[in-house]
Amino acid sequence: MSRARAICIPVLFCLFLLIPGLPLQPSDNAAAQTPTDVQRSGGQNQAGLRPDLRPGYAGDAACASCHRDQSLSYLHTAHHLTSQLPNAESLPGSFTPGSNVLTIVDAASSANHEGLYFTMEKKDDGYYETATGIFTSGTKTRSEKIGIVTGSGVRGQTYLYWRGDELFELPISYWTNGHQWINSPGYRDGSADYSRPILQGCLECHASYIRALTPSLWTNRFDPASFEPGISCESCHGPGVEHIRREVAGSARREGPAILNPAKFSRDRQVDLCSLCHSGLARNELAPAFSYVPGQPLDRYFQQLAAPAAEHPDVHGNQAGLLKRSKCYLSSPGMTCSTCHDEHAPERAAASYSSRCLTCHQWKSCRMSTKLGHKITDNCIDCHMPLEPTAAIASETAGRVVRGIMRNHWIRVYSGTEHP
Numbered sequence: 001m002s003r004a005r006a007i008c009i010p011v012l013f014c015l016f017l018l019i020p021g022l023p024l025q026p027s028d029n030a031a032a033q034t035p036t037d038v039q040r041s042g043g044q045n046q047a048g049l050r051p052d053l054r055p056g057y058a059g060d061a062a063c064a065s066c067h068r069d070q071s072l073s074y075l076h077t078a079h080h081l082t083s084q085l086p087n088a089e090s091l092p093g094s095f096t097p098g099s100n101v102l103t104i105v106d107a108a109s110s111a112n113h114e115g116l117y118f119t120m121e122k123k124d125d126g127y128y129e130t131a132t133g134i135f136t137s138g139t140k141t142r143s144e145k146i147g148i149v150t151g152s153g154v155r156g157q158t159y160l161y162w163r164g165d166e167l168f169e170l171p172i173s174y175w176t177n178g179h180q181w182i183n184s185p186g187y188r189d190g191s192a193d194y195s196r197p198i199l200q201g202c203l204e205c206h207a208s209y210i211r212a213l214t215p216s217l218w219t220n221r222f223d224p225a226s227f228e229p230g231i232s233c234e235s236c237h238g239p240g241v242e243h244i245r246r247e248v249a250g251s252a253r254r255e256g257p258a259i260l261n262p263a264k265f266s267r268d269r270q271v272d273l274c275s276l277c278h279s280g281l282a283r284n285e286l287a288p289a290f291s292y293v294p295g296q297p298l299d300r301y302f303q304q305l306a307a308p309a310a311e312h313p314d315v316h317g318n319q320a321g322l323l324k325r326s327k328c329y330l331s332s333p334g335m336t337c338s339t340c341h342d343e344h345a346p347e348r349a350a351a352s353y354s355s356r357c358l359t360c361h362q363w364k365s366c367r368m369s370t371k372l373g374h375k376i377t378d379n380c381i382d383c384h385m386p387l388e389p390t391a392a393i394a395s396e397t398a399g400r401v402v403r404g405i406m407r408n409h410w411i412r413v414y415s416g417t418e419h420p
């Protein structure tokens with residue numbers, strides 16, 4: 001602990017001072033941020049979407065009347081919940097006084113009586129993250145209101161805030177394992193950094209739409225009222241207004257359904273759709289965010305950078321890249337993500353996926369069956385798709401490290417699994 005403190009204090013000093021043009025006084029932001037913008041975006045999006053911004057798109061609610069089963073189960077998926085507006089339901093972390101403070105450096109016990117802590121507060125107009133830095137020269141605070149919640153909370157959540165029409169990441173995230181507040185992944189322990197801009201790519205993977213205000217792929221300026229939280233039906237099926245018109249008019253049989261069904265794409269295009277968001281971060285964008293249309297080749301939108309050939313590549317977010325290395329995938333022209341996953345329902349327990357392996361394999365073809373007998377039939381996953389920690393989702397908070405743990409989608413024989 002004392003070692004961690006020794007490192008923290010200088011860092012804390014410099015990062016507070018380094019944040020250019022973003023002074024810590026909370027009053028500074030009250031002016032820059034127009035609460036009405038945020039409130040307006042809230043009202044607008046709870047109600048539905050803005051057809052004026054995305055012609056042809058109908059919104060999830062419009063599908064529910066005819067596709068009831070998919071629509072009901074979809075509400076509970078991580079896709080649907082992967083970004084939300086802040087409210088009591090979307091924020092599992094504690095905002096209750098007594099359990100809403102994250103102490104990074106305790107001033108009372110630090111050598112020079114300097115410290116840093118964060119308070120997560122619910123106020124009348126929203127939810128705030130406030131940093132308090134205690135310096136020998138005095139106390140400084142900086143407070144910002146949560147504007148967007150990212151992450152369903154399967155693992156955790158990271159929060160974004162608006163400064164006018166600019167979007168930034170907040171320094172404190174929520175980690176589900178242990179029900180705790182942590183430094184946002186990648187943030188320096190001992191800092192109160194409110195300066196990290198949010199680029200379009202982040203929301204392209206975690207939301208249905210937001211309208212950028214400049215053509216640059218690197219912009220963090222968006223129209224807050226255009227934000228459509230969650231991944232919608234139409235993210236995977238394309239615009240649905242014409243489909244609904246034809247179904248209502250009874251002309252779909254004659255004219256065609258006018259909606260995309262990925263099951264009818266080639267295998268490569270099916271996997272491209274998932275790869276839009278599940279091929280990792282090692283890529284260059286070639287086209288504006290939210291311009292991808294399912295069924296199109298992804299290489300027109302992204303240039304995928306070569307993945308490291310390491311035996312244990314980082315498992316974060318690159319399920320497509322890893323699956324494509326598997327002999328199962330290379331030797332089965334029909335295998336897609338849907339071979340195992342149902343996009344319209346929440347994930348099931350890992351063991352239950354063994355039944356998917358057994359659609360192609362005999363359990364006895366695994367040589368471990370001679371040793372372990374029939375009980376291997378519901379445990380293919382732990383040995384052939386092991387859980388591995390990722391460096392990409394890691395957070396160091398007051399000297400403690402938490403790390404995301406993911407399934408390795410490279411299906412193969414892993415050494416060490418011969419002796420369970």
Ligand code: HEC
Pocket residue numbers: 058059060062063064065066067233234237239240241243244247248257259260261
């Ligand atoms: C007025 C009723 C109605 C509405 C509203 C509706 N659909 Fe459909 N949809 C149908 C019918 C009927 C079919 C054909 C039978 C089936 O597959 O269920 C269909 C088929 C589909 C298919 C399969 C198409 C194919 O080529 O196999 C998809 C995908 C689909 N709808 C998605 C959607 C989405 C997404 C929405 C919301 C944007 C939506 N539907 C809204 C009635 C509707």
Ligand code: HEC
Pocket residue numbers: 060063064067070071072074079231232233234235236237261262263338343344
């Ligand atoms: C993450 C991508 C994704 C999302 C989001 C998604 N779907 Fe699908 N949907 C698919 C895929 C992939 C298939 C084809 C599955 C297969 O191979 O059978 C499909 C198939 C369908 C079909 C064809 C009939 C069937 O069940 O096979 C309908 C209808 C449909 N989806 C409706 C919806 C509706 C309504 C929503 C929103 C509530 C939705 N989908 C959200 C990926 C998605």
Ligand code: HEC
Pocket residue numbers: 077078079081082083150151152153154155204205206207231235236273274275276277278337338341343346347
């Ligand atoms: C628009 C981006 C996007 C697309 C397209 C997309 N996903 Fe995802 N997917 C995500 C994000 C983001 C998460 C993490 C959600 C979370 O927990 O916040 C996720 C999570 C998942 C999960 C884990 C769910 C859980 O409960 O932990 C599965 C499985 C998955 N996606 C499969 C697919 C498949 C299969 C496809 C293609 C049919 C697909 N996804 C297409 C963005 C996408």
Ligand code: HEC
Pocket residue numbers: 150151152153154155156157158169198199201202203205206276277278279280281315316317318406
């Ligand atoms: C290329 C697509 C992509 C980009 C860009 C991306 N993510 Fe993710 N993110 C994912 C996927 C996929 C997952 C699910 C875990 C996994 O597969 O690693 C995820 C997981 C998460 C989670 C944990 C959700 C949970 O409960 O499991 C959070 C929080 C998150 N992302 C926030 C962000 C933020 C904030 C940004 C932008 C600064 C961002 N992500 C950029 C695809 C992306």
Ligand code: HEC
Pocket residue numbers: 327328329331332334335339353354356357358359360361380381384385411412413
């Ligand atoms: C769509 C069919 C299909 C599915 C589903 C499937 N596999 Fe395979 N798998 C194959 C084929 C085909 C091969 C290659 C056989 C060969 O080359 O001899 C293979 C190879 C393998 C190998 C040998 C890999 C190597 O590098 O030598 C293992 C281990 C394996 N599969 C395990 C699994 C497990 C575990 C699952 C479920 C998580 C699974 N498979 C799901 C078709 C499938």
Ligand code: HEC
Pocket residue numbers: 271274275278319320321323336337338339340341347348349350353356357381385405406407408409
């Ligand atoms: C052979 C079966 C199989 C195939 C094919 C498959 N997955 Fe998975 N996937 C799994 C299993 C098993 C899990 C772990 C589920 C759990 O832990 O509850 C998983 C978990 C995930 C998760 C949750 C995050 C993690 O890594 O733990 C995501 C995201 C995901 N898969 C995406 C995909 C995508 C995208 C594809 C296609 C490129 C795909 N999967 C293909 C079996 C499969």
Ligand code: HEC
Pocket residue numbers: 354357358361362363365366367368376377378379380381383384413414417418420
């Ligand atoms: C306890 C860990 C463990 C479990 C459980 C397990 N496997 Fe294996 N599997 C292995 C090991 C280790 C090997 C390599 C054995 C060898 O070569 O002697 C292997 C080999 C294989 C192979 C490759 C055979 C070959 O020679 O190419 C396949 C296919 C396979 N397993 C499928 C499965 C399936 C399907 C299941 C679930 C029914 C399963 N395994 C359960 C550890 C396991």
